[in-house]
Amino acid sequence: HGEEAVSALVNLGYSRGDAFGAIARAGKQLGGSAPLDELIRTGLREMTQ
Secondary structure (H helix, E strand, O other): OHHHHHHHHHHOOOOHHHHHHHHHHHHHHHOOOOOHHHHHHHHHHHHOO
16 A cells, blocks of 8 residues: 555655655554555654654
């Protein structure tokens, strides 16, 4: 789901590098089997910190 989540953040206007970092951090927090929607939400929270 990682690439899909990065793509979702890029579509919201974030840079690919920033989105990749946020999703990587979110993935570490949630674990590898996290649903896509949860990964995106956590990634968005990471972007605002």
